Amino acid sequence: MKKGRAWKYGNDVNTDVIFPGKYTYAVMEPEEMVRHALEDLDPGFADKVQPGDVIVAGKNFGCGSSREQAATCLKCAGVQAVIAKSFARIFYRNAINQGLPVIQSVEAAEAIQQGEEVAIDFQKGEIIAEDKKVFSFPSFPDFVLGILEAGGLIPYTKKKLSKKRSF
């Protein structure tokens, strides 16, 4: 179970502030994407984020553009999950498709504070925060787990295609 620190943000964090549009149509390597992660929301994030850290946010996280780099840049920065009160639908899909778990939990999103240590048990479906606070979340459907376990939709589809199964 990986532990990390919480980075806490508000409602309606949009994909433009997660990964600015001016970079989106230049194909970039993951390391380069990480340098721009949350650039217009929290310019200090990219330098300080550590593997295992968790983003905690309010409602409608990831609204706006369909740009997948909004999920990719967080995944590549080592963020182990995003916990929010709710997610915008395209970001939700993109995050799973990039192998970045997205957990909807109003209670956890409200209770966890900036900098708090957080661990996530994906088997049990539990978020464990400081002071032994535990928040449970429903497990993902099987095909979503399959995508997350494969490391994203592309490796998942590749595996499926190589088995020549229709799906």
Added chain:
Amino acid sequence: MGQTFSEKILSQKAGREVRAGDVVTISPDYVLTHDNSAAIIKEFQKLGIQKVRCPQKIVIVLDHVVPASTEKYAQNHKSIREFVSAQGISHFYDVHNGICHQVFSEEGFAMPGTLVLGADSHTTSYGAFGVFSAGIGRSEAASVWATEKIWLRVPETLKIVLDGQLPKDVYAKDIILKIIGDEGADRANYRAVEFSGDGAEGMSLASRLVLANMAAEMGAKNGYFPPDEKTFDFLKDRAKGIYQPVYSDPDADYEDILEYDLSTIEPQVACPHTVDNVKPVTAVAGTAFHQAVIGTCTNGRFEDLKVTADILRGKTVASSVRVLVIPASRTEYLKALHAGFLEDLVRSGCIILNPGCGPCLGAHQGVLAPGEVALSTANRNFRGRMGSRDSEIYLASPATVAASVIQGKITDPRGSQ
């Protein structure tokens, strides 16, 4: 209990009766991508197969940074052209055609009762033609190229009934800004939005496109207008195939029904830095700005250019303001050119740019400096979107923007024509 449009079309595609909340695996009629095709090609190449499964279903329009502004963008465009040629993708529209959503519509791909996916959040636009159309991500687009399949959750539907007629100088943009301001940026998250009522029936297709386009700014999966004679007339000589319109049943189950009396709507402005931070124009009148943009997939069509020209004809743009006008497509450009609108606008002091997304996403053609303010007809005003994170964007109708550029300050358009 009857079915909504979305339940019905997803039932047809899935081959079984489905309801809101069900998850289906379906095959779309078309998949749209744009400059992001370069990144999608890279993902596709990781899948270990050589050929796309359905080249005839793939539509690619280069529009986001056109013509290329840097060597990197040029390389992207080049790799897309090479892929298109190698894969036998015939529905390819190079940099001179216009914005993907406008080109896709004009070329007759957006047919009632079809299902379209696009690697762009404003793919919701084709709901104006009775299409089920939703935005997806890049990995998904690559996966659909390879497998022709995708999973979708059947959305609940929010019905918005538009009654009556808009007052003079109030437009479709004001309706959707008013709704988003009232309801919030996540009101329709995961949901379909169905527009109906005599106000919706009376709207031009161009105006319906404004609402369906900006349904994305309420979080909607798809927007929908029931197709009618206007839709069928538009498609008469351009539909890419035979189509069968799909309508909601009269006893369909809606998550909620909102009603708007169009005659009470005033000109609206979305203020920095969220699309749901909406105020009546009277509350922000007098706000100075530096750059205006009239265009984008939301408001760059002939009717938008007409109202702009009607307001600006014989007038001069304030010296403190630069005005960028970007027709949504080559076709709309030509129509405005023939009508003389572009001459009117150039005489007034506007800059006419080539059809494309222009500065909407902050990549080129009019990027904002720190401290600058823009007034735009686009659909998003997020922090930093058009350049510096210390710039600001206000969103309004073409009429409001046109009336405002004469003063150099946000101005109520009522009485300006």
